[in-house]
Amino acid sequence: EDQVTQSPEALRLQEGESSSLNCSYTVSGLRGLFWYRQDPGKGPEFLFTLYSAGEEKEKERLKATLTKKESFLHITAPKPEDSATYLCAVQASTNAGKSTFGDGTTLTVKP
Amino acid sequence: EPEVTQTPSHQVTQMGQEVILRCVPISNHLYFYWYRQILGQKVEFLVSFYNNEISEKSEIFDDQFSVERPDGSNFTLKIRSTKLEDSAMYFCASSPWGELFFGEGSRLTVL
Numbered sequence: 269e270d271q272v273t274q275s276p277e278a279l280r281l282q283e284g285e286s287s288s289l290n291c292s293y294t295v296s297g298l299r300g301l302f303w304y305r306q307d308p309g310k311g312p313e314f315l316f317t318l319y320s321a322g323e324e325k326e327k328e329r330l331k332a333t334l335t336k337k338e339s340f341l342h343i344t345a346p347k348p349e350d351s352a353t354y355l356c357a358v359q360a361s362t363n364a365g366k367s368t369f370g371d372g373t374t375l376t377v378k379p
Numbered sequence: 380e381p382e383v384t385q386t387p388s389h390q391v392t393q394m395g396q397e398v399i400l401r402c403v404p405i406s407n408h409l410y411f412y413w414y415r416q417i418l419g420q421k422v423e424f425l426v427s428f429y430n431n432e433i434s435e436k437s438e439i440f441d442d443q444f445s446v447e448r449p450d451g452s453n454f455t456l457k458i459r460s461t462k463l464e465d466s467a468m469y470f471c472a473s474s475p476w477g478e479l480f481f482g483e484g485s486r487l488t489v490l
Contacts, residue, residue, distance in 0.1 A: 302477070302478055304479075311383075311483050312422065314478045314479060314480060314481075357422075357479075365427050365435075365474060365476075365477070366424045366427055366435050366437075369421050371420075372421070
């Protein structure tokens, strides 16, 4: 069974204080690892797809990296508008696109 | 920018009643999904739909659930006899291949 574990559960940062979120996963053949952002009461918003170990993707202050066992979402010089829950999800190559999600990390950035 | 739209945004129903949640996926996407999120919990896969048929379903998706694509644009989730534990946010998602594009969700409250 595919499993995704995210840490920490919650992270509070000062504006400009860089940090990283972790996503550990086990999957029977990785089709893709995905990062999403979810604001309260809203649907998840797609951020990145990573397909193989060593791959990196960047978007504004966010950078996602992937190893064979985990992924990191690095946040550089965050701003208050980066406050949200960040979700990690995996898809196995053996299924028809089903995504397994982690519990998420709730990031709060204080001005 | 194309988006997934869901209706209703909030529905309150009595236990045992039938509920239909509606979704309009992004028009050129081929894969369609329903996920749900119970308050404070992780996003859970319910069902995937491809080429006008269910491609995978979870243990949650039992006989009280059904999905349909009645025409070229709509995608529906029907819950035949709602239970208290069906109270959740239901998200429709569509995908060109891997990454998911979610709607804003339909909040279902079963009394």
